[in-house]
Amino acid sequence: MPDPENERNAMEAFKVPKMLSYLAFHDSNAEVKGLKAYPKEDRPPVTLTFLSFRLMVGLGFLFIFLSFLSVVLSRKGNMESKPFFLNIMLFSLILPYIAVQIGWIVAEVGRQPWIVYSLLKTADAVSKSINTTQVLISFVGFTLLYGFLALIDVYLLTKYAKKGPEEIISEMKSSSVAQEV
Amino acid sequence: MEFQIIWFILWGVLWAVYFMLDGFDFGVGMLHGFIGKNEAEKSLAIKTIGPVWDGNEVWLITAGGATFAAFPTTYALMFSYLYSALLIILFALILRGVAIEFRGKGESAVWKKVWDLAIFGGSFIPSLLFGVAFGNIFKGLPMDAQEYHGTLFTLLNPYGLLTGIFFVLLFLVHGSLWLSIKTKGDVKTRSEQLAGKMWYVLAIVAVCFLIYTSFATDLYNNFIIMPLWFIIPILAVTSLLSIKIFAGKKWFVAAFYSSCILIVMVTFTGIVGLYPNLIPSNIDAQYSLTIFNSSSSPYTLKIMTIVAMIFVPIVIAYQIWIYRIFRHKLSTSDIVKDTENY
Known part of the structure; x- marks a missing residue:
């Protein structure tokens, strides 16, 4: 959980070293500039971006897990006799829509205060x-x-x-x- | 030739083709409830545009896209200045699109009525407002270097409204001629009669438009400087007359093609008259958005020219293909045999 006031994370879980360097620059030794390296007015709203990103990625893994589970459960061809699992799948219908929407929040809120990254500020584009x-x-x-x-x-x-x-x-x-x- | 001029011509072509194609499905959308006397006939009318209306609207997207890529300043200012008007068009087009697909998905009379109304409104409002928008562009917008001095209601001036009504009538005649060549039976007979009657109204409004244009706009200046261009409005008038002649001889295919030429020539009369402006300012000519002061860099325009030369023929080819596949005439007996009705 981020703590924007004190410029640190209030709580951390599941740390993966060097992962962000690899994601951002395709090189696990590349330097990723921290938020503190940017002036305060150039930072996006942290908490919303942070939570949206985690929720989106979490849902992504859930989809992989559910698909995997349905392959395993349907191996004997008796999927119809497992109403509990089918119910989970039915009500999961809404989840991809949620994932898409919060993905947009990550992209749009996370890019602020820029509308075109490092070229045009949102405030100047109005x-x-x-x-x-x-x-x-x-x-x-x-x-x-x-x-x-x-x-x-x-x-x-x-x-x-x-x-x-x-x-x-x-x-x-x-x-x-x-x-x- | 300079790339700006090439793109100005292409911009005109995209709008002209858009009005020529979406024009008849707007016409059908406005007329289906009046020409179709029962559910099967209404469904039949919509079925004639079912496979093609969305492809026709691709030309609107390309016209907007070409404005964005070739003349970004005009694009940015046009969408800001005409924000409310363009949003109304957008809402209408969204509703119309889903209405065409949804009306066949329910059986109750209320369901059909709601979507028929959406198809009518979604066809009438864009027809009128595209006319109003182009009328105001011909006339020039009240804009200076900083901003736009008008509102949505400034657009609804007499000349803008006359152009809007002119567009609606063009599309009504166009749509009823389309129904005349695409259907059989009672729907065909009614469409033929309606096209003949509405032609007189169109002709009167067209004459008013041509006269009013000389008072309200500077469109004729380019023609007076280069009289050779008068061939375009002359072709427009000729094709307007030939619609009546061909319809009188029951040659409705020829009448429909005349109507296509009419719409293209009307659009190009405006385009030639506008040159070199995209949107003139009626405050002072120095604030006008021209193809030179609002265009992209020559490099961008060059790349776009190459891309357009490759892809526009492909788009034209597949659209012709679609029209060929769905070239058959329809009657109400086709409606009941088919499971994918509108």
């Missing part, structure tokens, strides 16, 4: 001819529109998932015959 009301309206508009579309999507996915493949195919056949008559 449009002068758009006022906050316009931005607020468009933000609310996008939220409502995408919220509405998400609801429709969930409704349709549930509808078709509940029917199952056989029922949909037979329904299509019967309806086309019925309409033709």
Whole structure:
């Protein structure tokens, strides 16, 4: 857990030496500059970036684990008789969406205060001819529109998932015959 | 030739092709509820644009992308100055896209009604607002070196609105001609009649537009300096007349192609008139965004020219291929046999 006030980590777990050097520069001996090497005003919001990154990577490992588990459990071909595992998989549907969103938080929040890293500050990139009301309206508009579309999507996915493949195919056949008559 | 001029021409081509293609599916989107008297007929009308509307909208993305890459200053200022108008277009296009895909996924009358309304609004609003936006670009925006002195409502001036209505009518005639050549039966008959009637309204508005343009804009100056360019508006007028002649002889394929040429020529009348501006300023010409003061570096433009020369033919080839695959005429009996309906 980071502690931005005192410029240190309040709690540390699972330390892997030299890993970041390798991730950032593909060389385990490369020097990674710490946050303290940058002036305070050039640092991103630490806690949010820190937690989002860990959550995203954690979810990534969870997906690998679940996929591995499903390969093991389906080896005998009796996956259908394991409702507990199937339930876990069903409710894990939402997790990749969460991982994608927090991945964006890592990328966007972690890059601050830059909008184009080391070239253009976000504060300098703000449009002068758009006022906050316009931005607020468009933000609310996008939220409502995408919220509405998400609801429709969930409704349709549930509808078709509940029917199952056989029922949909037979329904299509019967309806086309019925309409033709 | 300088790269800026090449990209200005390409910019015009992308917009012209976009209006020519998305124009007819906007028209169908506005008309399907009126031409289709029952569910099968409405579904049939949407089915004629089903395989192609999204490919048509690719041209909008390329037009926007070309503006961004070739004329970044214009892109940045245009999206800031016209923020609210462009967002309304964006919302409408999003709703229209999902509505076309969703309307066939439910059976209830309310479900169909909601998505039909979204298809209508999502087709009408962009048609009108693209016209309004281009009308205002022809006229020039109230901008100086620092900022834009206008709001969303400044755009809704008489000339902007007339251009908007002109666009809506162009697309309505275009869409009904498309339905005339792509359908059989009652839908075809109704589309043919509607195209014939709406043509008169279009012709009146087109004449008003041509006259009003000489008062409201400087578009004709370039034509007066180089009268050879008058060939473009003359071709526009000729193709407008030939729509009526061909439709009268029941040659609807020829009428549809005339309508394609009409839309391209109308767009190019504006493009030639704008040169060398992309967005003129109506405060003072020194603040206008031209192809020279808002373009990328010659190196960027050169790379983009090479990329465009490779990929634009590929895009054109696969789009022609799609139109060939889906070239058959549709009737309501195709609707019930098919399981993937709109």
